[in-house]
Amino acid sequence: xxxxxxxxxxxxxxxxxxTVSRVINGEPNVKPLTIEKVKKAIAELGYHxxxxxxxxxxxxxxxxxxxxPRIWRSYYSSLLSSIEEVAAQEGYxxxxxxxxxxxxxxxxxxEGRVDGFIFRNMDHVEEHERLFLRLRKRNVPFVLIGNPLxxxxxxxxxxxxxxxxxxxxxxxHGFRKIVYLGGPSDNVDSNDRYFGFRIGFEESGMNPExxxxxxxxxxxxxxYNAISEIMLTQKPDAIFAANDRMALGAILYLHKNGVCxxxxxAIAGFDDSYFAKYITPALTxxxxxxxxxxxxxxxxxxxxLKGSSANPxxxxxxxxFIVRASCSCPxxxxxxxxxxxxxxxxx
Amino acid sequence: xxxxxxxxxxxxxxxxxxTVSRVINGEPNVKPLTIEKVKKAIAELGYHxxxxxxxxxxxxxxxxxxxxPRIWRSYYSSLLSSIEEVAAQEGYxxxxxxxxxxxxxxxxxxEGRVDGFIFRNMDHVEEHERLFLRLRKRNVPFVLIGNPLxxxxxxxxxxxxxxxxxxxxxxxHGFRKIVYLGGPSDNVDSNDRYFGFRIGFEESGMNPExxxxxxxxxxxxxxYNAISEIMLTQKPDAIFAANDRMALGAILYLHKNGVCxxxxxAIAGFDDSYFAKYITPALTxxxxxxxxxxxxxxxxxxxxLKGSSANPxxxxxxxxFIVRASCSCPxxxxxxxxxxxxxxxxx
DNA sequence: TTACATTATGAAACCACTCTCATTATGTAA
DNA sequence: TTACATAATGAGAGTGGTTTCATAATGTAA
Numbered sequence: 001x002x003x004x005x006x007x008x009x010x011x012x013x014x015x016x017x018x019t020v021s022r023v024i025n026g027e028p029n030v031k032p033l034t035i036e037k038v039k040k041a042i043a044e045l046g047y048h049x050x051x052x053x054x055x056x057x058x059x060x061x062x063x064x065x066x067x068x069p070r071i072w073r074s075y076y077s078s079l080l081s082s083i084e085e086v087a088a089q090e091g092y093x094x095x096x097x098x099x100x101x102x103x104x105x106x107x108x109x110x111e112g113r114v115d116g117f118i119f120r121n122m123d124h125v126e127e128h129e130r131l132f133l134r135l136r137k138r139n140v141p142f143v144l145i146g147n148p149l150x151x152x153x154x155x156x157x158x159x160x161x162x163x164x165x166x167x168x169x170x171x172x173h174g175f176r177k178i179v180y181l182g183g184p185s186d187n188v189d190s191n192d193r194y195f196g197f198r199i200g201f202e203e204s205g206m207n208p209e210x211x212x213x214x215x216x217x218x219x220x221x222x223x224y225n226a227i228s229e230i231m232l233t234q235k236p237d238a239i240f241a242a243n244d245r246m247a248l249g250a251i252l253y254l255h256k257n258g259v260c261x262x263x264x265x266a267i268a269g270f271d272d273s274y275f276a277k278y279i280t281p282a283l284t285x286x287x288x289x290x291x292x293x294x295x296x297x298x299x300x301x302x303x304x305l306k307g308s309s310a311n312p313x314x315x316x317x318x319x320x321f322i323v324r325a326s327c328s329c330p331x332x333x334x335x336x337x338x339x340x341x342x343x344x345x346x347x
Numbered sequence: 348x349x350x351x352x353x354x355x356x357x358x359x360x361x362x363x364x365x366t367v368s369r370v371i372n373g374e375p376n377v378k379p380l381t382i383e384k385v386k387k388a389i390a391e392l393g394y395h396x397x398x399x400x401x402x403x404x405x406x407x408x409x410x411x412x413x414x415x416p417r418i419w420r421s422y423y424s425s426l427l428s429s430i431e432e433v434a435a436q437e438g439y440x441x442x443x444x445x446x447x448x449x450x451x452x453x454x455x456x457x458e459g460r461v462d463g464f465i466f467r468n469m470d471h472v473e474e475h476e477r478l479f480l481r482l483r484k485r486n487v488p489f490v491l492i493g494n495p496l497x498x499x500x501x502x503x504x505x506x507x508x509x510x511x512x513x514x515x516x517x518x519x520h521g522f523r524k525i526v527y528l529g530g531p532s533d534n535v536d537s538n539d540r541y542f543g544f545r546i547g548f549e550e551s552g553m554n555p556e557x558x559x560x561x562x563x564x565x566x567x568x569x570x571y572n573a574i575s576e577i578m579l580t581q582k583p584d585a586i587f588a589a590n591d592r593m594a595l596g597a598i599l600y601l602h603k604n605g606v607c608x609x610x611x612x613a614i615a616g617f618d619d620s621y622f623a624k625y626i627t628p629a630l631t632x633x634x635x636x637x638x639x640x641x642x643x644x645x646x647x648x649x650x651x652l653k654g655s656s657a658n659p660x661x662x663x664x665x666x667x668f669i670v671r672a673s674c675s676c677p678x679x680x681x682x683x684x685x686x687x688x689x690x691x692x693x694x
Numbered sequence: 695t696t697a698c699a700t701t702a703t704g705a706a707a708c709c710a711c712t713c714t715c716a717t718t719a720t721g722t723a724a
Numbered sequence: 725t726t727a728c729a730t731a732a733t734g735a736g737a738g739t740g741g742t743t744t745c746a747t748a749a750t751g752t753a754a
Binding site: 354364365368397398400401405 | 739740741742743
């Protein structure tokens with residue numbers, strides 16, 4: 001019932017462990033006939049090499065740690081599935097970790113559980129900096145997703161470009177009084193989107209100093225609250241939210257208070273979540289290529305694990321600006337049918 | 348730079364590996380002073396026991412395989428995060444696997460990578476049956492989520508109860524001609540919801556034979572297509588979809604073709620996805636407690652891993668019927684604000 | 695003080711592999 | 725045939741822990 005060992009295989013074909021090991025690892029200088037015999041025995045015994053023994057004798061765990069923030073977002077599904085897919089192709093396994101990963105990352109590496117990491121780092125920049133510095137010192141391979149820091153390998157999307165595209169579009173519509181509804185103040189994605197928006201606004205001949213920034217925490221509720229606060233004193237032309245959920249929160253508040261979107265106030269979001277095209281009004285937003293991010297990150301990590309020591313730097317994936325109705329452009333819900341064939345993983 | 352070993356710790360405090368091992372594992376009969384010394388050395392060296400060595404000498408991998416279908420749904424985020432949370436509490440780690448898990452599950456167990464499994468098994472009942480039978484024979488602990496089979500430990504939601512609640516509500520509204528928009532024909536969830544619906548319909552004094560069933564694949568597009576087909580020959584009073592996405596697909600088709608929802612045709616879905624309360628009309632649906640499912644599954648698995656041999660059978664979690672506008676009940680989008688505080692993980 | 699139980703520690707085997715090095719078998723050139 | 729290179733295989737050490745068993749140190753009762 002218990003699994004066969006390499007010793008069992010060796011005995012079964014009258015050879016030594018060493019020779020069986022050679023066959024398993026495809027080393028040269030083994031007689032073809034011997035290879036035959038060993039493979040037959042392996043098949044008959046249903047033998048699979050014990051990973052711990054392999055790892056212990058220098059092979060590594062063939063596992064990577066996927067470190068995600070405590071607060072899960074549903075688009076992690078796309079991220080995870082693409083990561084796992086690439087990992088499987090390359091003979092690696094994915095260990096996920098969310099709770100307290102800042103505290104535990106180094107330990108699970110020390111324990112030999114993982115050979116490297118992918119971090120979806122969001123906030124708490126300083127803590128991450130400290131961790132990354134230690135890992136770098138110890139030559140632990142890791143890749144960041146979505147929040148580039150220093151010269152660490154990172155996969156990002158073009159937040160600046162996305163923000164800029166929204167700004168130019170807003171400027172084209174003639175919106176002047178803008179509210180930027182950001183994520184947490186130390187969130188790099190949010191800050192980059194803000195930065196890009198300012199640039200784009202300025203490039204369009206508008207004054208970026210008039211942009212009012214208020215921060216939420218990416219939740220629907222925080223978008224609702226932030227806008228309810230702003231509306232006490234302001235009446236902007238348009239709102240650019242750092243993600244779709246906060247944009248939706250804003251819409252909910254405005255609708256509840258009799259403000260028409262987009263006629264009175266236009267809105268754009270970020271992410272192109274699953275629901276974006278189905279709410280009313282359909283949300284103008286910037287699409288994040290989550291699957292591609294996961295794929296790129298895992299490929300990057302694999303090449304580092306296989307010894308490529310060259311620091312690959314950052315990969316910036318394009319973000320696609322999606323125009324729908326919430327910016328006051330013409331759009332019919334029927335339009336969403338055209339893209340119904342697209343993979344439904346985006347959120 | 349390379350990690351300290353137990354030997355290093357032993358040397359550092361002039362003791363043997365055995366004694367250090369005792370301290371680490373909290374065994375009795377070690378002098379308090381010795382414990383002190385060892386702990387100090389461990390702290391100074393930053394020592395962490397190597398998991399592979401521990402596993403090799405009988406400890407197990409302290410890892411469980413989380414096996415998810417190839418097609419990822421966004422609610423897996425909730426499932427995974429709760430699973431990981433419980434796992435961390437209990438000193439376990441979560442290895443996720445999606446691609447070809449039917450083929451690979453047994454292998455990764457043989458390799459010693461995992462000590463047990465959680466399966467989110469969906470379709471392909473026969474293949475799963477074969478796998479589970481083999482695992483059972485080999486005494487491999489595993490728990491199923493969402494699709495109970497034979498007497499294997501499983502965490503399910505009350506699909507039958509959910510379907511029944513929808514049926515009773517539909518009957519109360521006086522809907523007679525019903526279309527059931529199911530998932531794949533061998534999908535247990537879908538079949539149970541259908542079954543529950545029939546029961547509820549019958550219990551309400553209606554004739555369940557009039558229910559027309561048509562299957563999609565849970566995607567928005569398939570819901571759209573299925574209803575477009577049905578509408579060529581039928582004009583139902585109401586549609587009950589096996590998930591929210593297909594319900595949305597149906598709504599999209601109906602709107603596009605000038606059919607009013609819910610005035611002309613009422614609709615209910617299943618899942619209570621994030622978007623359900625935000626689309627127009629807000630979707631009447633049945634809420635799945637994904638986080639609770641993950642928690643229950645992992646707790647169950649842990650108790651099995653810790654030796655509890657009693658077969659715990661099935662745990663059926665309640666599903667909550669949520670009335671909104673799409674069944675033609677009065678509902679304002681503002682109502683969704685009341686639940687905005689709820690955790691936003693559900694999808 | 696002796697006798698014996700109990701506590702505290704170490705030596706070494708064991709887990710299932712890989713890898714080095716030694717040894718034997720085979721092939722080729724002088 | 726000898727000499728030597730190369731191919732094929734095995735013995736054994738090493739990987740980092742746990743665990744058994746033996747032994748030394750300490751405690752307690754007669």
